[in-house]
Amino acid sequence: MKPLTVALAIVSLTSFSGRAAAADPTAPELLVKIDQALNAFKDAVFESKLVMKQPNGSIREYVFTTYQKFPSKRLVRFSAPGDVKGMGVLIESAETMYVFLPGFQRVRRMGTHIKNQSFMGSDFSFEDMAEIAYGTIYDAKLVGSDEKNWILELNAKAGQDLEFPKIKLWADKSMYQPTKLEYYDATGKNLKTQLRLDYAKDSPRHFQPGKVVIIDHRRNDHESQIVFTSTKIDSGLSDDIFSVRSLVRGQ
Template sequence: MKKLLVASLLFLLAGTGAFAQTGEDILANAEAAANPDTDMEAVLSMTISDGRGASETRSVRMYQRGSDQFLMRFLSPADIRGVALLIDVQDRDDDLIYLYLPAFRRERRIASHVKNEEFMGTGLTYEDIAEIDYSDTYEVVSWSRTGPDYALELRSKKENSTYDGARMVVDGESYLPVRTELLQDGSVVKRLTVEDVGRHQGYWYAAKTVVELPGSGRRTVMEIESIEHDASLDGALFSVRSLRRFR
């Protein structure tokens, strides 16, 4: 099970355009495209609309080391500057999620079993952003080509999963999932749409992603402002102690 905060937030990263023969192949390619095994550093803006007419834009710097270690740190607004979240999923049975709140100068571990809880008002849950292991999570019920893209109907493999299934449209060139509808009791409860796909250093990434919660009016728009792949990040960056080192 791969858990990828950064990549899932953004559907970043490149993927190869390998020709998919089966639905399972397409899903595996989508997973690889959304979650490439590389070091990456990016800055993105996150505009959260609460469905009641108010919105707030946050700026976040994210680091990814391989596909298992992630760090995100808020840069703005000023009152949350320095707040950081560290996710280490090297031990698949015991995820490590640490939150650092600079106002208290305390890093606290977040229980990993709360994956279905909402993550910081984004409309996404920890599970949404930490799990891009599509092949482990879903089985392909059916797939078809819709023009250049692939449309997949997915069913959850796991009992007690937050979602029963998903409908996914995979970009035929980049293999990034450009539209994902997550289902509960047959209804769409969340929609992730990649509105802009970018390519940098040979990697495809979701330059602009919109998360919508149908019925609530809530919406989060995430846009990549800068991105650096193959960044050769120091492992010490992904330690609890490093969370404090920010001014």
């Protein structure tokens, strides 16, 4: 379940750059461009680590690699710390995945229908990690802009039961990538803030954040980060990688 969200997060944080429109676009147009930027690629390999501050002040890190192929094939392998090394997760859909546990030498199917709980004890929740396309679940309103960003207010579409019914999103005017997201509850209270920092161009059409920081204001501004150490875009990943056999063999 958690590796699923890792992969979803990676997807949500991955983008293709778009060309800035000549005139100010409308909010729906902007949201389409943002979703396109977040989802338009063939395949990718991300090396990343999740950094969490513990209550006693210590830091815990998970290092993992995510293989991803359009539209929905994902495989996540954990390489550190030692106690999770070798674990793998094959994601078939948003609600079904297969996990491989080296300690048990078994593959198990896991179906999950729970999104609004903490991801690996971090401040990321399943829901805020899994936001791949905002346009399918939110309606957008352009509420402002600054020198670098469009500022959109996203409100949950009717019938959507979401942990965060409202999001305020800052999208970079040149990349159409989110740089900051504020998550609100139904009463308009800011619960979390996500910052996507250090964007870099890692392929002719792709910008990748170097770091994603999430701050949970309910937990005394407790903070977690995902740091991307390397990315490889459109390298031609084989379909064989995304199979149970590959999962068991660790390839």
